[in-house]
Amino acid sequence: MKLLNLLTGGCLLLAAHASGQNTGPDFEVIRNKGGKDIGYSKNSGVKLLTVNDLSFKDLNRNGKLDKYEDWRLTYEERAADLATRLTVEQIAGLMLYSSHQSIPARADGYFAGTYNGKPYKEGETDPRELTDQQKKFLKEDNLRHVLVTSVKSPEVAAGWNNRMQAYCEGVGLGIPANNSSDPRHSTIATAEYNAAAGGAISMWPSSLGMAATFDPELVRKFGTVAAAEYRALGITTALSPQVDIATEPRWGRFNGTFGESPVLAAAMAEAYCDGFQSESWGAKSVNAMVKHWPGGGAGEAGRDGHYGNGQFAVYPGNNFNTHLIPFINGAFKLKRGTKTASAVMPYYTISWNQTPENVANNYNKYIVNDLLREKYGYTGVICTDWGVTGDRKVLDSFLDGKSFGVEHLSMAERHYKILMAGADQFGGNNDALPILEAYQIGIKEHGEKWMRNRMEESAQRLLLNIFRVGLFENPYLDPSETQKVVGKPEFMKAGYEAQLKSVVLLKNQQNVLPVTAKKTVYIPKRFIPASRNFLGMETPASLEYPLNISIVKKYFDVTDDPAKADLAIVYIENPKASTGYDKADLENKGNGYIPISLQYGDYTATDAREVSIAGGDPLENFTNRSYKGKTVKTPNITDAQLVKSTREAMKDKPLVLLVNTTNPLVFSEIEPYASSVLLSFGVQDQALIETIAGKSEPGALLPMQMPANMSTVEKQAEDVPFDLECYKDAAGNVYDFGFGMNWKGVIRDKRKSMYK
Numbered sequence: 001m002k003l004l005n006l007l008t009g010g011c012l013l014l015a016a017h018a019s020g021q022n023t024g025p026d027f028e029v030i031r032n033k034g035g036k037d038i039g040y041s042k043n044s045g046v047k048l049l050t051v052n053d054l055s056f057k058d059l060n061r062n063g064k065l066d067k068y069e070d071w072r073l074t075y076e077e078r079a080a081d082l083a084t085r086l087t088v089e090q091i092a093g094l095m096l097y098s099s100h101q102s103i104p105a106r107a108d109g110y111f112a113g114t115y116n117g118k119p120y121k122e123g124e125t126d127p128r129e130l131t132d133q134q135k136k137f138l139k140e141d142n143l144r145h146v147l148v149t150s151v152k153s154p155e156v157a158a159g160w161n162n163r164m165q166a167y168c169e170g171v172g173l174g175i176p177a178n179n180s181s182d183p184r185h186s187t188i189a190t191a192e193y194n195a196a197a198g199g200a201i202s203m204w205p206s207s208l209g210m211a212a213t214f215d216p217e218l219v220r221k222f223g224t225v226a227a228a229e230y231r232a233l234g235i236t237t238a239l240s241p242q243v244d245i246a247t248e249p250r251w252g253r254f255n256g257t258f259g260e261s262p263v264l265a266a267a268m269a270e271a272y273c274d275g276f277q278s279e280s281w282g283a284k285s286v287n288a289m290v291k292h293w294p295g296g297g298a299g300e301a302g303r304d305g306h307y308g309n310g311q312f313a314v315y316p317g318n319n320f321n322t323h324l325i326p327f328i329n330g331a332f333k334l335k336r337g338t339k340t341a342s343a344v345m346p347y348y349t350i351s352w353n354q355t356p357e358n359v360a361n362n363y364n365k366y367i368v369n370d371l372l373r374e375k376y377g378y379t380g381v382i383c384t385d386w387g388v389t390g391d392r393k394v395l396d397s398f399l400d401g402k403s404f405g406v407e408h409l410s411m412a413e414r415h416y417k418i419l420m421a422g423a424d425q426f427g428g429n430n431d432a433l434p435i436l437e438a439y440q441i442g443i444k445e446h447g448e449k450w451m452r453n454r455m456e457e458s459a460q461r462l463l464l465n466i467f468r469v470g471l472f473e474n475p476y477l478d479p480s481e482t483q484k485v486v487g488k489p490e491f492m493k494a495g496y497e498a499q500l501k502s503v504v505l506l507k508n509q510q511n512v513l514p515v516t517a518k519k520t521v522y523i524p525k526r527f528i529p530a531s532r533n534f535l536g537m538e539t540p541a542s543l544e545y546p547l548n549i550s551i552v553k554k555y556f557d558v559t560d561d562p563a564k565a566d567l568a569i570v571y572i573e574n575p576k577a578s579t580g581y582d583k584a585d586l587e588n589k590g591n592g593y594i595p596i597s598l599q600y601g602d603y604t605a606t607d608a609r610e611v612s613i614a615g616g617d618p619l620e621n622f623t624n625r626s627y628k629g630k631t632v633k634t635p636n637i638t639d640a641q642l643v644k645s646t647r648e649a650m651k652d653k654p655l656v657l658l659v660n661t662t663n664p665l666v667f668s669e670i671e672p673y674a675s676s677v678l679l680s681f682g683v684q685d686q687a688l689i690e691t692i693a694g695k696s697e698p699g700a701l702l703p704m705q706m707p708a709n710m711s712t713v714e715k716q717a718e719d720v721p722f723d724l725e726c727y728k729d730a731a732g733n734v735y736d737f738g739f740g741m742n743w744k745g746v747i748r749d750k751r752k753s754m755y756k
Contacts, residue, residue, distance in 0.1 A: 046170070046174060146180065205502040209683065342465050392618075556689075
């Protein structure tokens with residue numbers, strides 16, 4: 001891409017001309033002296049206006065400078081002006097949030113797309129092109145909020161963004177697309193870190209791992225780095241952070257949280273949102289959509305709200321208000337100029353018996369309007385979680401509708417109820433028709449003027465988030481710059497250092513660690529049972545080395561004979577539990593509900609509730625969801641067996657146990673066989689090996705409690721933190737919140753007292 005510098009009045013014109021084949025629409029960037037850069041596509045039909053030697057885009061092509069086109073005005077003034085110019089159909093489009101879009105689109109299956117009627121074909125289809133479906137929802141449905149999932153490469157993402165923005169610029173009032181993403185900075189475990197090399201994108205520990213550092217400034221750094229990479233990919237809204245306090249240890253989304261301390265979660269929420277949104281609104285900012293209001297961590301028995309069987313959040317400890325702390329004391333109280341998270345997402349669940357009506361949070365006027373809007377004064381965007389308006393058919397499908405408590409309403413009535421509750425946007429909905437039908441319902445109940453004002457209110461909020469991040473001025477990217485920014489060495493280094501800081505040392509018998517000499521190690525292969533993901537896609541069983549052996553060999557000699565080894569390194573993962581529901585139990589004349597186990601061995605729920613707290617579903621003819629007395633098996637019981645068999649093979653020689661976890665777990669089945677235990681939260685193998693070799697000293701602490709047994713898990717209250725009986729190991733150490741060790745022994749610093 002060639003840049004031609006042309007001085008035009010008070011403006012510097014950078015003409016970006018495409019070079020090479022299929023590079024997409026040309027765009028030009030105008031540098032306004034003392035003002036904002038203006039980027040526009042030469043193919044969109046948009047012309048420039050010059051006022052006092054300054055350039056502006058004539059987005060609505062009326063030949064004059066309107067308020068919303070004038071970058072000298074405040075974001076609020078511009079959003080208010082544009083909202084009044086929108087038709088109801090255009091406002092409805094702003095309220096849509098697309099289903100998942102991969103770049104390029106999949107050829108078949110879930111989230112598939114076509115290009116001129118044909119599926120994507122490698123080598124023939126330009127992956128940067130818009131799909132037929134994307135063109136339709138952008139033009140016909142006026143959709144402007146797009147959820148991006150996988151991308152072929154950073155450069156392809158940048159090219160796709162430019163086509164998307166040029167297309168949007170050329171239709172209607174020229175409103176740009178606000179592209180978004182779920183978290184995308186997880187690690188590739190086997191990848192090797194090289195300080196001088198870049199990567200596809202920087203890799204960081206999970207949110208739970210970041211919580212283990214007890215360091216909000218590390219999270220603020222992550223937010224700053226991730227925001228820079230997001231902007232280079234064309235992403236301007238982060239569907240994160242997830243700040244639910246993880247008071248229920250069995251919850252399937254525990255790993256996405258900052259642990260079970262409301263105070264720690266609040267500190268991390270503030271740092272995360274502040275890092276993403278930057279010091280002040282502008283071209284470096286990424287909107288943070290904090291989730292899930294009013295907290296999703298109290299699902300009964302650990303079941304999750306993505307499924308009908310997990311629709312109820314329960315509060316046996318009367319602790320509802322504690323779950324608000326990460327929002328009201330964290331995400332809504334930022335230290336720098338943007339002040340508050342720009343968007344909020346309520347969770348799927350019904351907050352059982354906490355409000356005047358037992359309906360899902362997204363529909364609940366008390367939860368959204370009375371509490372979030374009025375009591376806590378939140379004025380930003382409220383977007384529903386994905387698929388909340390869909391019809392329900394089954395209890396155990398991730399993709400099923402989640403209209404909990406309002407199944408009897410029509411599609412239009414569900415949309416109307418959400419609008420009346422105070423929300424602005426519908427996650428995962430590409431179709432404007434139900435919103436337009438909801439508008440007609442509102443006219444009948446309140447009159448057209450009132451309903452139009454209600455729609456404009458949401459439009460202003462939604463537009464404000466697009467104005468703040470500078471998309472109306474310049475939404476375009478230089479793919480060569482994208483390539484330099486995303487995954488650059490500086491960012492890879494920051495992510496890797498965060499991984500090292502997130503590793504928790506739980507046990508170090510006879511100071512086995514660190515192993516500074518190049519000793520001979522035995523690493524047994526790990527059996528991974530067959531599994532099926534949430535979309536139903538199967539992964540076959542395998543038996544393989546759990547660590548990248550080529551990395552291990554840089555630090556140690558490796559043998560497959562335990563007799564020749566100085567020590568063993570055993571890598572396992574926490575018990576992989578069920579979702580708490582099994583059709584086989586239903587077919588056996590049960591109610592379908594089964595325990596979620598945090599232990600490796602078979603578990604019988606003798607201490608479970610006789611009667612569930614919540615119940616009553618139109619798809620069920622009973623209300624008691626208890627699973628008391630039922631037995632479940634854990635698919636990866638082989639992990640515990642591997643630890644025991646390796647101990648037997650090694651006899652009295654050291655065994656270093658590496659546990660990668662997403663949830664609390666019962667350590668009694670594995671800890672007694674280990675000399676040392678390192679706990680990790682989604683880090684690269686190299687980070688673990690370097691810790692063992694003493695290249696990095698562990699300093700992280702447990703961001704949650706580890707249960708002594710499953711009995712204490714059954715007896716704890718889903719909504720209450722720190723109420724487990726914690727596991728005590730052979731050395732007498734208790735695996736409580738804030739416990740961790742370094743090479744000298746148990747860490748005793750102020751972090752635990754600050755955040756418990």
